[in-house]
Amino acid sequence: MSEEIPQVELVETLGLPGLFDLHTHFLPPRVMAKVRAQFDAAGPLIGRTWPLHYRDTDDALVEVLRDLGVRHFSALAYAHRPGMAEFLNDWTAEFADRVPEALRCATFYPEPEAATYVAKRIAAGTELFKVHVQVGAFDVREPLLDEVWGQVADADVPVVIHAGSGPVGTEFTGPDPVAELLQRHPRLPLVIAHAGAPEYEEFLSLAERHEHVGLDTTMAFTDFFDEMGAAYPPALLPRLRDLGLAGRVWLGSDFPNIPYPYTHQLDALERLDLGEDWLRAVLWENGVARLGWSTSGG
Template structure:
């Protein structure tokens, strides 16, 4: 186990000592400039919304943010967009498609909203090569069980394209948040690939139960276990132990650039889980930081040397999602 990174500049050293070519991050945000400024303005009022400050760590122009991810060694990432009202999802999906075309490390993504044409624009995005779909139940304030979304969920299940779904109650409860609600969607579409954003924060135990109940459900690490989040969403005491059985379905996510701390703190948090249980260790880190998210997004043609401590869960073969 290498020493966890102590700064952003130290992240490439850490990944190199793990034998990785870099990182794959399934949960970053790039948005049209006007929309991003509104998001940042919302976080500037975080004490009103959340009862605590939320200083944006990477409040820089778009080219600089792209360069920062490159300097961190993030080889591939999913730029996520999300609407808060009808009529936005189509043009956001088109915008992020153009962003991915112009940004080599970015994979194509899409988003959705319960509206009559959702299957049309989502189907077009999947046909064009979208590798992940952002679903923000909290911000969108919609019910994921809405009849208008049934064809969209079916389309994603058939295509094997993962939906990265913010459906937990954190950081604040929404009208339709709750893992019990997304569980109903999964019961109707049991093969649907879903990534529970923020590992279902704060309902981590329930999120782990869903991963064990549905073979295509993953957890992303976004903000989980960082000092900032532990104050409001502490992890179960047996968190590393419980990760052992689902270790190949935990994937790196960070929420860059909208995090109130440096990027390396997320990597260090995951390293802490790996060190806490001998059944995890460096093999788990290689899986979370590169292998599992690369499998999920269908990327990662860089050569990764075989590990000496490969565990039974540390698979390199393609997973259940579309390739």
């Protein structure tokens, strides 16, 4: 796979060691093949043509990120049925063992054993959890998850949560269930994927009200989202700037499952014109601060 060298000039101009991407996906090969098939077929939870720009082996995709200057990235897997989470967690743990730049990630699903394996994963050093309520088709208020949310809050391990109604809403998506969850667990450290698209204002308001909640930039602000009718409202940008400078907006990309070159996400963030301090925070500093890596690169 060939790929252009990224906006190294931007990174150098900002004086950053590189990029810290909190939202990338690496999956067991058979699972990734099924995910790609859903995108290729514009499946029911995709809702539109989604031509993947990247399609290669894990090793090749890791090299793309390295060439792009991404110094830290995630391997976000998400369970969509009972009995699947620990298979994914074993795989992502092995991936983190062999890829130095990879965060140690895990997932969970509403099932009786969830609290047991989440406790085990936290003890083993998990740095980031991922849940996808749209694909997983579950309510975040599900009683089987109540103990899990408490464990995650007590351990202060962030959870990247896809709860917005994009690209296709379901009965489980939207801000209201998350708002109720945060009433139950106000210290829960949530990273709202895709900035909460398309319910941008509602999720931004949740982040403003809860000091442990923030947003990732995944696919937001890009031309692709604009064309989907999910353009970010310009009136929210001053509030987004303040949240980013407060340490609670993080770079996310959805790599490799994106229909454009990785650098387009960087272009989209730069053209928001929210200032160099905001870009430094979002592209690197907030991830370093939240995950506890050293400022020299971890």
